[in-house]
């Protein structure tokens with residue numbers, strides 16, 4: 090193994106109810122009868138050309154960044170670009186994606202409760218359509234704050250993130266026209282607002298047999314620090330040509346179910362087949378993103394140790410419910426908004442544009458599938474595999490033979506060798522347990538993938554063949 094490989098191992102081991110729409114006149118509904126007591130008022134409305142429900146000028150300061158309230162607060166900049174690109178689709182070919190900053194989902198914003206968010210959306214001059222950004226973490230007038238940003242311009246607004254939790258942000262289309270297309274073709278992401286007093290410790294229900302031979306409760310506590318994940322669900326409705334299929338959307342006929350922008354984004358790939366002693370044979374029923382040539386689009390597994398507090402930030406961006414369940418596990422705690430909803434539950438339901446934080450500890454080494462327990466969703470992409478601990482003897486032997494096992498042993502998970510996928514990990518907060526390494530993975534442009542690599546994420550499609558070649 091050469092020095093470059095050693096280096097790589099070291100790395101790896103480690104509403105707009107915008108003016109255009111609602112600004113239109115409601116005159117037709119405002120009959121004379123409603124105003125019969127004041128003929129003059131009615132005449133004035135008539136002279137104006139109708140009653141405007143919203144008056145954009147009155148909200149000129151909506152989302153202003155010039156507020157005395159912001160003076161002593163931390164201001165967090167959140168720059169985004171609204172841009173259409175082609176991205177690969179399941180089964181081959183591409184689809185006409187719309188993105189925030191060339192990635193689906195868009196970048197995750199992470200702030201602390203009380204921070205000021207300063208969001209700037211830029212739409213490049215070559216872009217065919219305007220875009221907007223509706224951030225659910227805000228409490229500002231939708232008009233004109235979330236309104237359309239024309240190509241060649243940008244728009245900034247500010248707000249205080251007052252309430253902790255997970256919040257969707259999404260394109261508001263062209264003042265809500267075509268909003269469905271823009272969101273379902275990829276313009277969505279999340280903001281995580283950490284509680285000002287931190288995440289609380291986690292209680293996990295256990296039992297034990299005491300000295301008298303009685304079975305008793307043995308509740309176990311984990312600190313608020315956690316290994317963190319982000320999982321975002323959405324539907325995709327595509328024509329054969331890869332364009333948006335509105336007919337399918339209105340009929341709720343899902344083409345694919347995306348997890349972080351990609352159906353079946355976190356399942357085994359040929360690297361895992363190879364390491365598990367089955368080169369050329371799939372070790373999992375669905376391995377649709379299964380070639381080194383797919384680079385950042387190759388599916389990757391999620392690795393976690395057993396006995397560690399995991400915190401999963403989950404958002405449902407779609408218009409089908411998510412019945413979140415992890416096969417073989419119990420969700421130790423479910424938090425929505427700033428309130429614990431359940432402790433010790435098998436499945437939790439998310440409606441559209443709803444979120445939750447799932448806290449859990451994987452108890453036994455093994456393979457666990459996080460699913461939307463809607464069978465149509467599972468088989469169209471909503472299957473996400475966590476591998477807890479080091480449960481695969483053949484891979485352990487292979488890793489030993491390749492001389493890379495120590496990283497895995499040290500971290501208690503295969504991420505000590507292969508890293509965890511970049512796009513499944515939110516930006517780190519104060520209570521984040523850092524992943525030992527990241528690998529380059531995203532439904533994103535080559536430029537975004539290169540930026541992940543520049544941050545230290547491993548390009549497994551380069552590193553793994555080189556490691557194997559060096560060892561043989």
Ligand SMILES: [Cu+2]
Pocket residue numbers: 171187219220221260261262271276
């Ligand atoms: Cu848009």
